[in-house]
Amino acid sequence: MTQFTGIRRDGHRPRLLDAFCCQGGAGMGYYRAGFEVTGVDVTAQPRYPLGFHQGDAIEFIRTFGTGFDFVHASPPCQFDSDCQRIQGNTHPDLIAPTRAALNATGRPWVMENVRGALPKLRNPVLLCGAMFGLATYRHRYFETGGGFTLPQPPHPAHTAPQAKMGRPVPPGHYGQYVGNFSGVPQARSVMDVPWMNRDGIRECIPPAYTQWIATQYLTTCGRAAA
Numbered sequence: 149m150t151q152f153t154g155i156r157r158d159g160h161r162p163r164l165l166d167a168f169c170c171q172g173g174a175g176m177g178y179y180r181a182g183f184e185v186t187g188v189d190v191t192a193q194p195r196y197p198l199g200f201h202q203g204d205a206i207e208f209i210r211t212f213g214t215g216f217d218f219v220h221a222s223p224p225c226q227f228d229s230d231c232q233r234i235q236g237n238t239h240p241d242l243i244a245p246t247r248a249a250l251n252a253t254g255r256p257w258v259m260e261n262v263r264g265a266l267p268k269l270r271n272p273v274l275l276c277g278a279m280f281g282l283a284t285y286r287h288r289y290f291e292t293g294g295g296f297t298l299p300q301p302p303h304p305a306h307t308a309p310q311a312k313m314g315r316p317v318p319p320g321h322y323g324q325y326v327g328n329f330s331g332v333p334q335a336r337s338v339m340d341v342p343w344m345n346r347d348g349i350r351e352c353i354p355p356a357y358t359q360w361i362a363t364q365y366l367t368t369c370g371r372a373a374a
């Protein structure tokens with residue numbers, strides 16, 4: 149791991165560790181809710197818009213996690229995605245080691261993943277773009293721990309038809325921005341991630357999801373951290 153020079157202190161904002169941060173969809177939601185955010189990714193992320201450290205996320209959580217008020221982790225989902233399963237993937241499964249590292253911090257935490265990981269997630273809450281008025285469904289599942297829990301919001305019916313995966317989005321349809329998808333400018337607008345390129349968008353959580361999670365934290369555990 150490269151040297152980590154310390155958690156930035158920005159007034160009295162609660163501190164959020166954004167582990168496996170990629171280009172920062174998750175991190176931006178916490179930032180918008182009022183957190184001071186540090187992202188960690190094993191790959192350099194020049195588009196990450198907040199404080200960033202390059203390194204192994206599990207090692208970072210274990211070494212520095214106790215210095216944060218709340219930890220979010222998005223271990224890579226390729227191991228569990230349908231297309232990777234078909235292709236026969238070689239990605240390591242990081243869900244169990246990430247959970248162990250999160251629990252070792254003693255801090256409240258959230259770990260996010262995709263539908264294919266459901267058998268490995270414990271009592272996850274489903275978030276869908278329709279819950280936030282986004283023109284994409286992008287289901288993601290959120291396990292919580294360290295004393296933090298989330299309510300399951302009502303799941304609105306999927307009334308708009310979906311474009312085919314990765315294909316241009318016909319009028320009145322919702323996009324599925326996966327793989328080498330068409331329409332980066334549209335996807336940026338739909339998910340409110342104007343700083344991202346295609347690589348980041350295909351991986352990201354829309355910031356609206358984590359802004360909601362952050363608000364749940366701030367109204368339950370958060371006052372103790374301020």
Ligand SMILES: C[S@@+](CC[C@H](N)C(=O)[O-])C[C@H]1O[C@@H](n2cnc3c(N)ncnc32)[C@H](O)[C@@H]1O
Pocket residue numbers: 167168169170171172173174175188189190191203204205206222223224225348351352353354
């Ligand atoms: C699903 S993406 C995260 C998306 C992000 N939460 C967002 O909303 O934009 C997973 C990220 O994990 C990173 N990654 C994979 N293995 C890692 C490791 N051992 N330590 C840190 N980052 C890792 C990948 O480089 C990738 O950027």
